[in-house]
Amino acid sequence: MDGSDIEMGRSAAEYGLPDDEIVAEIPVYLTQKLEKQLHLLQYPQKIGDVRPGELLPRAARVKPIHGQIELDIPLDVHSPMYNKRRGAELGEGIADDGRLLDTTTLVSVNIPRSSDYLAGLMHNGELHLTAIDKVTQLRPSLKYLDRIAEKDQASRKADDSDDEAAEKKEVKAQTVQVTVRSAQAEEALRQQQNSIAYMQQRLEEEPWSNLAYFDVGTDESNALRADLVADNREDLVYSADADEYLTAVIGSTTPDV
Template sequence: MSDVDVKMSEPDVPLASAKDYGLPDEEIVAEIPIYLTHRIAKTLHLLQCPQKNRQAKPGELRPSVARYKPIHGQLEMDIPLDVTNPMYNKERGRDLGVGLSDNGRILDIQTLVSVDIPKSSNYMAGLFRNGALHLTPIEKITQLRPSLKYLDRVAEKELAASKLSNDDDDDDDDDKPQVKAQTLQVMVRSAQAEEALRQQQNSIAFIQQKLEEEPWSKLSYFDVGSEESSSVVSKLVAKHTGDLVCKTTPDEFLTAIIGSIEPDLL
């Protein structure tokens, strides 16, 4: 699609009234021109936080660190935790802080990692300015979910400490006769199943390896009201607002975007 700003102009045929849909007829109180622009459509991403309060205020999810892997499209953000809150368990925070570092750091951040979701519908960013609605298509939608990698690191350190302790006990018991019970589990797979499993494991391992090898690119975060944020918002406004002749009716245009627009009637 070319980078062209589009205004939905007046149709050549009269629009269907509310009565045509079996709904009460109401007076039209305003007509709002709509403009479609693609100025930043390629770089505009929608970040969803399904596990956060929908009433979250601007700046509440301000990250202390943000990083991005452009090739694989992975985003991570470290969100500071309020360790001074009376509800925060500092003792547990020290235990989990081992997963962040070995210098006694308390767990003071929550890392959110991006997960791409299939695009099942079309989203647009809308900006209402000077009595007109400006729409920009959103091509990439990403959900941010908590990363629990620090728990894996805690488990690894506990396992290493336990293994070291067991090795010390084994050294003390070298002179004692030991009888160990062993359990053998026999699994039979066909050659085709073994080959399919091997290919699947190799594919997952290869993708994970490539993801780990890609270096992080540091991102800068600018909150609502900042000069940088205002500059981006200004690009959501269409530059060209001249009337264009549409080859489709407004109903056909909206149907192509969102599907059927006829209301469900009971």
């Protein structure tokens, strides 16, 4: 839709908008070829723009059912800013061979959807828009700290064999115990299974699937970029008048008094 299709009955000033001169009209097209496949990944701890190759992961993986993504971003262990002593201590959380912590793992976290996002591509003076299906933030995963804590706990348990044996007996007794649940207990169990803890367990139980990562500028990335250009050039028919259209876009068209 261009400006010639809209009846211009009022000036922009009457809507409380700056009465600027129109210097260009850009055709807008919508495409659906990738609308169910585009995910917007946000890096809240990254300052500034992400440059091509800057966050190139060493490995990438996804849990398709839950949609969780992990990226292993390499760390520069030779940088003078890298603390090798601390890196060796934290490296115990990823391996037992004395290696340094040489990667940081970013894990996707879903955020509440407060608005809809579109991916826009300028092509030959035209703006092509594709709806973004999902928005997630990539935040550092600190699972290596959990593994270090587990190792410390296991070491403390090994120092007290009597307590360890007693704990094993208690666990064994629990595993062979037979119980009959009442209707109320069954309902409580159902609610528990629908809880956040249960969903987290289901997420952890789903296996990872490896992803092939293609950065900006690669042949694979350019091929998908071409799918952001619409093939259909049919006009979008909009039956509303100018007032209804502006109200749908910017809200009330009544000037503030």
